[in-house]
Amino acid sequence: MPPLNCLYEKIPGAKNFTMHELLRSARAERLGIPNVPDLNSCARLIHITQEIAQPARDALGKIVVSSGFRSPLLNMATPGASLTSAHQFGAALDLQPKKVSAPELALWIVTYCEVWDQVIYERRPGGGEWVHVSLYPPGSPAPNRMQIRRHWPKDGDDYPHINRAQLAAWACARS
Ligand SMILES: [Zn+2]
Numbered sequence: 456m457p458p459l460n461c462l463y464e465k466i467p468g469a470k471n472f473t474m475h476e477l478l479r480s481a482r483a484e485r486l487g488i489p490n491v492p493d494l495n496s497c498a499r500l501i502h503i504t505q506e507i508a509q510p511a512r513d514a515l516g517k518i519v520v521s522s523g524f525r526s527p528l529l530n531m532a533t534p535g536a537s538l539t540s541a542h543q544f545g546a547a548l549d550l551q552p553k554k555v556s557a558p559e560l561a562l563w564i565v566t567y568c569e570v571w572d573q574v575i576y577e578r579r580p581g582g583g584e585w586v587h588v589s590l591y592p593p594g595s596p597a598p599n600r601m602q603i604r605r606h607w608p609k610d611g612d613d614y615p616h617i618n619r620a621q622l623a624a625w626a627c628a629r630s
Pocket residue numbers: 522542547548549587588
């Protein structure tokens with residue numbers, strides 16, 4: 456068992472992120488739900504952070520991971536979370552950019568990252584917004600789908616597909 460301090464060390468190849476940041480969950484703490492990934496989930500978390508979160512951080516400035524890994528139990532206790540959520544496999548991150556808007560971050564990912572599974576521009580009543588991004592490492596059973604979607608309050612349970620031009624228009628309107 457490695458010392459717990461290692462959770463606070465920077466992820467190799469992702470100098471602005473720690474494993475602690477990808478695992479912490481206020482909801483899990485509040486409800487006493489363990490939120491411990493297995494080794495495969497750990498590897499996926501490191502992969503998506505190296506391939507997407509850190510490059511975006513380098514280009515766009517500070518980005519906070521508002522949700523990373525969610526154990527299946529924690530995922531079930533998360534309002535609005537899909538039962539098939541990639542967060543359960545360490546393959547998804549919710550990213551809140553601090554220097555640019557969420558649509559700008561989403562646009563950056565789909566423009567500059569070679570591969571992703573889903574990029575979802577999420578907005579909630581009261582102003583919260585973030586980008587959900589998922590990515591499976593090479594050799595995973597399911598191919599990365601390269602989808603761009605949005606999930607806004609009025610969408611209900613739907614995740615309509617959108618395109619780069621729509622993201623660009625929202626990004627422009629906000630910058
Ligand atoms: Zn998410």
